[in-house]
Amino acid sequence: MSKDQKLTVLPPSHPLKGRVSPPGSKSITNRALLLAGLAKGTSRLTGALKSDDTRYMAEALRAMGVDITEPDDTTFVVTGTGKLLAPEQPLFLGNAGTATRFLTAAAALVEGEVIVDGDEHMRKRPIAPLVKALTALGVDIRSETGCPPVVVNGTGDFGTDRVEIDAGLSSQYVSALLMAAAGATRPINIALAGDDIGARGYIDLTVAAMRAFGAEVTQPSPSVWQVQPTGYAATDYLIEPDASAATYLWAAEVLTRGDIDLGVKATTFSQPDAKAYEVIASFPHMPAVIDGSQMQDAIPTLAVLAAFNATPVRFVGIANLRVKECDRIRALSTGLSNIRSGLATEEGDDLVVASDPALAGQTLPADIDTFADHRIAMSFALAGLKINGITILDPACVAKTYPRYWDELSSLGVALEGDRPDI
Ligand SMILES: O=C(O)C1=C[C@@H](OP(=O)(O)O)[C@@H](O)[C@H](O)C1
Numbered sequence: 190m191s192k193d194q195k196l197t198v199l200p201p202s203h204p205l206k207g208r209v210s211p212p213g214s215k216s217i218t219n220r221a222l223l224l225a226g227l228a229k230g231t232s233r234l235t236g237a238l239k240s241d242d243t244r245y246m247a248e249a250l251r252a253m254g255v256d257i258t259e260p261d262d263t264t265f266v267v268t269g270t271g272k273l274l275a276p277e278q279p280l281f282l283g284n285a286g287t288a289t290r291f292l293t294a295a296a297a298l299v300e301g302e303v304i305v306d307g308d309e310h311m312r313k314r315p316i317a318p319l320v321k322a323l324t325a326l327g328v329d330i331r332s333e334t335g336c337p338p339v340v341v342n343g344t345g346d347f348g349t350d351r352v353e354i355d356a357g358l359s360s361q362y363v364s365a366l367l368m369a370a371a372g373a374t375r376p377i378n379i380a381l382a383g384d385d386i387g388a389r390g391y392i393d394l395t396v397a398a399m400r401a402f403g404a405e406v407t408q409p410s411p412s413v414w415q416v417q418p419t420g421y422a423a424t425d426y427l428i429e430p431d432a433s434a435a436t437y438l439w440a441a442e443v444l445t446r447g448d449i450d451l452g453v454k455a456t457t458f459s460q461p462d463a464k465a466y467e468v469i470a471s472f473p474h475m476p477a478v479i480d481g482s483q484m485q486d487a488i489p490t491l492a493v494l495a496a497f498n499a500t501p502v503r504f505v506g507i508a509n510l511r512v513k514e515c516d517r518i519r520a521l522s523t524g525l526s527n528i529r530s531g532l533a534t535e536e537g538d539d540l541v542v543a544s545d546p547a548l549a550g551q552t553l554p555a556d557i558d559t560f561a562d563h564r565i566a567m568s569f570a571l572a573g574l575k576i577n578g579i580t581i582l583d584p585a586c587v588a589k590t591y592p593r594y595w596d597e598l599s600s601l602g603v604a605l606e607g608d609r610p611d612i
């Protein structure tokens with residue numbers, strides 16, 4: 190069983206140098222797959238990510254009548270009819286937050302029943318605010334627990350044309366509503382309830398992808414979006430590399446004083462996590478306080494890097510890391526404290542990393558529980574570049590977004606001992 194596998198990362202004796210291309214963006218691939226699936230005609234998505242999360246999205250669309258072929262490792266050719274059909278079985282989406290949230294809203298455009306479900310982790314990730322918003326839009330939808338499974342009885346349209354969404358727990362609820370809204374028969378207004386939200390950059394990604402597939406979205410005010418009932422037009426779409434995946438390579442470079450060519454400049458990404466580049470480049474003088482609200486998926490990378498920083502780092506604005514693939518604040522504080530007692534502490538929803546440059550070169554055997562979370566596995570592997578004895582439990586969990594992660598580290602000359610997952 191892959192869950193019992195263990196992989197020990199051996200610190201390289203040399204700076205990491207070479208060329209590694211990060212995979213395609215998970216966020217953009219899953220948006221493009223859905224939009225292409227909703228469009229009538231054939232779209233060619235290139236530079237795409239092939240991983241657990243995007244396979245779940247593609248499989249779900251296939252189950253709803255979309256034809257998807259995969260001519261090579263980075264391309265999906267998607268042919269839609271302009272309409273998603275009711276699937277015969279529940280849609281199983283693993284722990285893919287994007288696929289789960291986006292398809293829950295898109296299910297309103299299906300005539301018939303759609304059951305959206307995921308694995309035991311996804312079944313603990315909140316979806317009630319999205320269910321509430323879809324109910325307000327006149328959709329017959331229910332979830333017993335506030336998490337998947339969600340049962341949607343769609344009519345192919347929405348019953349009302351304006352909705353408020355509380356996106357405090359996840360920006361994906363807004364993205365989900367926006368993408369589905371273009372399939373309605375009248376303009377839909379989507380407004381944020383309450384204050385601004387973290388991860389706003391993901392909403393910008395959504396709007397950009399929608400526009401590329403022919404949608405018309407305007408923003409009458411910063412927290413309100415109006416979506417016209419255009420539907421989507423099939424198009425060819427080039428997906429940029431994954432900025433969150435890039436953070437591990439940027440961090441590996443500064444930690445080993447190496448030179449890793451990603452083939453793409455940090456300034457050219459449109460994804461929020463590219464903001465982490467500047468912080469990584471400031472190592473070993475990272476800021477004393479880092480606000481993670483607009484680069485949430487990069488926090489595991491930054492927190493492990495902070496352990497080797499010259500001075501302590503407090504991470505703020507990260508409360509919703511508690512409802513990601515696992516409670517990431519807990520997983521980071523547990524893993525870092527497992528390496529050296531007191532290395533990280535939780536203060537409310539802040540994470541404080543004590544920082545200890547003297548960790549480098551030490552032998553500190555630690556089995557890191559990844560809680561099946563790809564980002565915990567990938568970020569703690571970085572600690573293994575500097576400390577002897579870092580063992581990653583369930584290393585195959587990187588398959589969620591970066592199946593080639595261990596291969597890429599190897600290609601840079603990092604020795605890995607133990608169960609090298611075959612993914
Ligand atoms: O819209 C997206 O593609 C994503 C939004 C973020 O999630 P939340 O909006 O749930 O914070 C991010 O953590 C996730 O990996 C991808």
Ligand SMILES: C=C(OP(=O)(O)O)C(=O)O
Pocket residue numbers: 284285286287288486513514564590
């Ligand atoms: C939070 C993440 O994923 P998702 O919400 O898409 O499952 C992630 O990839 O870090």
